[in-house]
């Protein structure tokens with residue numbers, strides 16, 4: 001079962017040397033005859049969403065030992081969305097490489113991957129998929145609900161909502177500071193159905209996490225119990241030699257996409273699932289996401305598109321309850337990290353009627369179709385995406401307006417609140433050069449701020465489009481991931497102030513009302529941007545990152 005991990009051209013000597021250097025852990029030869037399980041510990045104080053996980057790592061170790069394995073904990077690069085500039089997405093592929101190389105290089109038979117904040121789980125699943133040794137994902141869990149004056153607060157939908165109100169002048173300095181204290185009230189990752197919660201939910205649906213692993217809050221006893229059980233399960237998985245490639249099949253990815261659509265999950269997950277699948281030689285394209293979205297009812301009433309948060313979903317039965325309701329649509333024979341099939345995992349799951357406002361019945365959903373739509377047209381030949389159910393001003397779902405163009409993040413920041421900016425509520429705000437290559441890393445700036453003067457007039461939503469991403473916690477009529485991006489010559493980079501742009505979500509249209517001849521002329525005059533880096537990770541990233549519709553992994557992976 002153990003893969004050879006020899007060096008020095010003499011396997012016997014390698015083992016002799018390893019044993020000599022392991023003894024300081026109190027281990028002896030017997031410990032290494034057992035399944036040896038790595039724990040890719042992503043504890044970090046700069047990744048706030050993972051700062052509480054050390055006791056959980058200890059519980060995972062307990063579980064491994066109880067089941068007859070030997071745990072070996074090691075660190076992995078750990079980045080949190082709020083503290084990392086310009087975005088953790090820039091580093092997702094680096095974490096994936098770190099994870100793959102550690103799993104491959106170390107003398108371990110399987111790994112527990114510790115996820116949580118947005119990019120950590122997909123990065124580690126990408127790495128584990130390439131390494132292809134048995135692996136289970138465990139996360140530190142979501143925060144508890146925040147509370148302010150009797151209202152539930154969610155990080156970070158309400159961070160954005162109240163900041164917008166503060167800028168509009170409807171919330172004062174004192175109140176915004178009070179709200180700030182309650183937005184992230186406990187340990188854990190963001191607790192609305194943002195990117196962290198969505199990727200955890202999809203990992204459960206994919207079969208790479210224990211049933212119930214996504215929703216149990218970071219502070220609940222259940223989270224510690226889940227940690228111990230994860231430790232036990234990875235040892236069983238190693239003994240059965242069930243690998244990520246046995247679990248993450250094409251049909252399992254279809255299950256994950258169905259859950260993504262049914263929970264109104266984060267648009268970022270489209271990129272991550274595509275990248276994870278690619279590591280296993282499975283091609284996911286935007287047409288598949290669109291088809292599955294049309295076929296999958298939206299049943300989980302979760303913010304930002306719905307009403308509830310992860311703590312509520314946990315009480316309603318978590319992702320197993322969502323899967324149970326979706327069961328007729330799922331590929332039920334896929335194997336999971338429990339060693340059982342999806343069908344077997346769901347055999348004892350029930351949904352209590354009292355929680356029916358959180359997980360709706362399949363025949364009485366919140367919406368007949370899923371939470372993400374794929375738009376096409378001359379503005380995004382390779383696709384772009386939008387969350388139709390997160391639109392605030394429903395009159396904007398079919399809209400024509402004149403472009404107000406910002407040619408970079410810096411340009412946007414400098415001008416969006418300029419009182420002299422020529423903009424109306426019907427304008428379409430365009431952000432260029434913020435894509436995978438352009439920014440680099442596609443920062444979460446897609447929810448372009450409503451210009452200050454319009455906020456003061458009561459405007460709370462506008463059509464906005466960009467080649468970057470938005471946080472899964474964000475909302476509004478926001479078109480994202482426009483591909484190809486501006487920095488590599490995509491049509492989004494050719495838009496000029498005053499061009500008319502047409503959005504028709506129902507018919508999935510995003511068009512730039514400029515003739516082909518004029519666009520060709522602009523293309524001839526387009527100057528490819530130059531970048532400062534001539535060395536290092538950012539240089540490598542810009543040179544090799546793929547576009548959003550291809551998952552933004554490196555082209556050499």
Ligand code: FES
Nearest residue numbers: 049117189190196
């Ligand atoms: Fe870590 Fe939101 S900042 S999940």
